[in-house]
Amino acid sequence: MTNFEIGLLSFPALLLLIFLRVPIGLAMFTTGFVGLWLTNGSAFMAMARLKTETFTTFSSYSLSIVPMFLLMGCFATLGGMSQALFKAAEAWIGHRKGGIAMAAIGACAGFGAICGSSLATAATMGRVALPELRQYGYAGGFSTATLAAGGTLGILIPPSIVLVIYAILTEQNIAKLFLAAVIPGLLAAAGYVLVISIYVRLNPEAAGVRERVGYGERFRALFNVWPVLLVFMAVVGGIYAGIFTPTEGAAVGALGTGLIAWWNGGLTRQSLVSSFLSTGRSTAMIFFIVLGAGFYNGFLALTQVPQELSNFVVEQGFSPWLVLAIILVLYLIFGCVMDSLSMILLTIPIFFPVISSLDFGMTPEQVAIWFGILVLIVVEVGLITPPVGMNLFIINAMDRGTPITATYRAVMWFVASDIVRVIVLAAFPAITLFLIS
Amino acid sequence: MYRFFFGLSRLMAVFGGFILSALIVMVCVSIAGRSLNGFLHADMVQAMVPGLANWLLDIGIGPVNGDFELVEAGIAFAIFAFLPYCQITSGHATVAIFTDWLPERPQQFLRMVIEILFAVVLIVIAVQLKEGMDSRIRSGQTTFLLQFPIWWAYALSLAGAAVAACVAVYMAIVRTVEAFTGSVLIADDLGAEH
Amino acid sequence: QEVTLRLHQFLPAQANVPKLVLDVWADNVEEASEGRIKVERFPSMQLGGTPPELIDQAIDGIADVVWTVVGYTPGRFPSTEVFELPFMVSDARAASSAYWQMFEEHMKDGEFADVHILGTWVHGPGMIHSNKEVTSPDDMQGMRIRGATRQVNALLEQLGATPVGMPVPAVSEALSKGVIDGTTIPWEVTTALKVPELVDNHTEFEGAHLYNVTFVLAMNKDRYESLPDDLKAVIDANSGHDFSVFAGGTQSDADGPSRQIAVDLGNNIVTVSEDQVAVWRERSQPIYDAWVAEMSEKGIDGQALIDQARELMDAYDGGN
Numbered sequence A: 001m002t003n004f005e006i007g008l009l010s011f012p013a014l015l016l017l018i019f020l021r022v023p024i025g026l027a028m029f030t031t032g033f034v035g036l037w038l039t040n041g042s043a044f045m046a047m048a049r050l051k052t053e054t055f056t057t058f059s060s061y062s063l064s065i066v067p068m069f070l071l072m073g074c075f076a077t078l079g080g081m082s083q084a085l086f087k088a089a090e091a092w093i094g095h096r097k098g099g100i101a102m103a104a105i106g107a108c109a110g111f112g113a114i115c116g117s118s119l120a121t122a123a124t125m126g127r128v129a130l131p132e133l134r135q136y137g138y139a140g141g142f143s144t145a146t147l148a149a150g151g152t153l154g155i156l157i158p159p160s161i162v163l164v165i166y167a168i169l170t171e172q173n174i175a176k177l178f179l180a181a182v183i184p185g186l187l188a189a190a191g192y193v194l195v196i197s198i199y200v201r202l203n204p205e206a207a208g209v210r211e212r213v214g215y216g217e218r219f220r221a222l223f224n225v226w227p228v229l230l231v232f233m234a235v236v237g238g239i240y241a242g243i244f245t246p247t248e249g250a251a252v253g254a255l256g257t258g259l260i261a262w263w264n265g266g267l268t269r270q271s272l273v274s275s276f277l278s279t280g281r282s283t284a285m286i287f288f289i290v291l292g293a294g295f296y297n298g299f300l301a302l303t304q305v306p307q308e309l310s311n312f313v314v315e316q317g318f319s320p321w322l323v324l325a326i327i328l329v330l331y332l333i334f335g336c337v338m339d340s341l342s343m344i345l346l347t348i349p350i351f352f353p354v355i356s357s358l359d360f361g362m363t364p365e366q367v368a369i370w371f372g373i374l375v376l377i378v379v380e381v382g383l384i385t386p387p388v389g390m391n392l393f394i395i396n397a398m399d400r401g402t403p404i405t406a407t408y409r410a411v412m413w414f415v416a417s418d419i420v421r422v423i424v425l426a427a428f429p430a431i432t433l434f435l436i437s
Numbered sequence B: 001m002y003r004f005f006f007g008l009s010r011l012m013a014v015f016g017g018f019i020l021s022a023l024i025v026m027v028c029v030s031i032a033g034r035s036l037n038g039f040l041h042a043d044m045v046q047a048m049v050p051g052l053a054n055w056l057l058d059i060g061i062g063p064v065n066g067d068f069e070l071v072e073a074g075i076a077f078a079i080f081a082f083l084p085y086c087q088i089t090s091g092h093a094t095v096a097i098f099t100d101w102l103p104e105r106p107q108q109f110l111r112m113v114i115e116i117l118f119a120v121v122l123i124v125i126a127v128q129l130k131e132g133m134d135s136r137i138r139s140g141q142t143t144f145l146l147q148f149p150i151w152w153a154y155a156l157s158l159a160g161a162a163v164a165a166c167v168a169v170y171m172a173i174v175r176t177v178e179a180f181t182g183s184v185l186i187a188d189d190l191g192a193e194h
Numbered sequence C: 001q002e003v004t005l006r007l008h009q010f011l012p013a014q015a016n017v018p019k020l021v022l023d024v025w026a027d028n029v030e031e032a033s034e035g036r037i038k039v040e041r042f043p044s045m046q047l048g049g050t051p052p053e054l055i056d057q058a059i060d061g062i063a064d065v066v067w068t069v070v071g072y073t074p075g076r077f078p079s080t081e082v083f084e085l086p087f088m089v090s091d092a093r094a095a096s097s098a099y100w101q102m103f104e105e106h107m108k109d110g111e112f113a114d115v116h117i118l119g120t121w122v123h124g125p126g127m128i129h130s131n132k133e134v135t136s137p138d139d140m141q142g143m144r145i146r147g148a149t150r151q152v153n154a155l156l157e158q159l160g161a162t163p164v165g166m167p168v169p170a171v172s173e174a175l176s177k178g179v180i181d182g183t184t185i186p187w188e189v190t191t192a193l194k195v196p197e198l199v200d201n202h203t204e205f206e207g208a209h210l211y212n213v214t215f216v217l218a219m220n221k222d223r224y225e226s227l228p229d230d231l232k233a234v235i236d237a238n239s240g241h242d243f244s245v246f247a248g249g250t251q252s253d254a255d256g257p258s259r260q261i262a263v264d265l266g267n268n269i270v271t272v273s274e275d276q277v278a279v280w281r282e283r284s285q286p287i288y289d290a291w292v293a294e295m296s297e298k299g300i301d302g303q304a305l306i307d308q309a310r311e312l313m314d315a316y317d318g319g320n
């Protein structure tokens, strides 16, 4: 067997392991290890890599942004920012038809601006908004689907852990990627609100009515949102204005939200410990995937599979747009069962050289940023596509009375809006590139 | 046994959290120092209060020297320290959809095989990290600015890796016992998180 | 072919050193072996790991041949730093020649005993690129500068600047955002980093380089030893002194086109005259003293290395 063939065979082997419930990081690590063994005739090279590679993977300055953003999300919740956001949005639009669901989307978008993770946004906003939605007579599946979709705004609106990983893998500028994600992120929120208004028109029984509140209360509620605005301006604004590097921005955000949580009395010894545990658990999970992916991708490069694949695509003379469409559809399919970060880490080293070698009539940097945002959206759709969507599971678990099938049915509306958005953004790169040009 | 290993993992994770927090504070102090340093050097300040400005500069107002490498060393330790807790709470990302339809016992055997594989991998990682540390001790490599021996950072990380390997072995034993007795000793769901 | 060598390094394939030096070396080896050796080239750290790990990848056999910056692993190869001292080098070819001779005499069986070295060289004139004009050492006061090596950082501190450590790819962003006021780097690297677009001032030094970075092309020792004698001879014929001079010279020559870009942009290029360089040199004397002291702690006669390096560089006649 040639190295190239071993490389090709590693794909089905890896998928088999993953589908056998082997943790994704472990599956990539094992496939990479065995692959290196086979291509070198001994385990020597794989073992030698391990002498330094675990340490250097974990000691990455740029990736240290990940635990910092995760901790920032925990502190933001403790500081009552999720609550304040939802209350403010609800005061302004809660009385409309479907208004509480729209308010939940608005609050998710706001929380997304200070939280880099989808799951954290879904979990936090679910805890805040789900009881309210159910209390005012919103249908179970509709409520859970709304929050699951809203959770994806945690990643779509910067800051975003997935974008950080993409930026590092493709050597792009994190600040520019964050900025490019702003308009698509706002479009996502607008699309979800549109879905809600259509849904309640078609299913009037799915949403209850809430009384209108006075303007005094509305402005009071809005005022309580200032810490969110402050943190967002400091972190994303500071990174973009160049006051500090992305890692420094994450540190400022984490410290800032921590201080606000402490000021608001949300930071107790117990809640600090549980923030550390939750951050630690997610961090270890993510970094083990990063380690496994690095190991696997190093092996794959050795077999020349990514290079050959990209040469093949160029030689065939496929239309760039067809290739892009195929890649995006592949992400959607894999997203049904895999999580976003694993998909990015596994596939970007393969797909990015292919996309870079095609001519879309843009500069390489523009293509890289535009493609990054498109990938970000399609992998995030995976979080809400049945059967395996982490956001769906998290929210559904909070509402024992709603069967997961009800959530599945309602969420397809939001998935549809995501797909429409991907098509629009793919067809009009200028929308994504507008802010960075 | 479970209480011991769970307590140990939890302790490591909390310690990792404190290190992470310390790094966050250090980075913020460094930014503040850097901004202040630039401000004190500014022409206007130098013209108005040169004495005070230069005195502050002389006592070392500026970015934390080597903040970059402190983050690198510290974050590696924090992540290794988080690993045992992730291990004992089954926190790793999986795709369960294709195995969920299997009866309970085959699932338990599958889980056993996976946990044994994980234990082997984490043992190999810890042993090779030790190898890496030894070669750093021999070579005398230091960091760029602070010039502390790089093996110090390896040694810290090794502590976390060793605990992670122990916890993984423990989990492999637990899953093996479960598989052969059909019992459930440690529940495997997201419930452990909150 | 009977032997496949994996060549691993950190720059993209189209950058100057891979294109003008490493590819040439690899092609020559392939040709001279009449196709019996194939050199597989892996740019951009494709085989995994980070740039500082490259030398270990060669030692451990993860890659067969690596090109790396010696300073990525401070403390491991201290003698090479003699060529990194400020204002030590005035010509990349002469320095690369001296570097190889001193490598054979002092380092081959010492610091580099674990690996088979194929070439040793330095880049063209290390200089300053900044948003503020720098002509005298005092201009550096209070500036935040990315230093390329340990010795540059020491010099920056000596001059009252704040050395900021960051990897090369981060320089563009840091410059464009004002996180740093300038960077030390040779001309050749500025094009890829878009430095001329990001700063207006460039400070060159007449007669001596502000600093230099030392490189090695290194091969796994067992891999080399295991080659049949005729293939060993092929590797030997393409390595060593002449290759080192070629590599250093080629890299230095690549400065020209990059410098032209800054000229075309109308940037302010300051050339510190030789008289003025004397002032800079004087201010950097403490760096020499500190280095000699540090070396003597390691049991190395630093002053002797400095003297020998100067002697060999002076003796270099441009030919063979």
Ligand code: NA
Residues within 6 Å of the ligand: A111, A112, A113, A114, A115, A116, A117, A153, A154, A155, A156, A157, A158, A159, A160
């Ligand atoms: Na976000």
Ligand code: NA
Residues within 6 Å of the ligand: A335, A336, A337, A338, A381, A382, A383, A384, A385, A386, A387, A388, A389, A390
């Ligand atoms: Na999914």
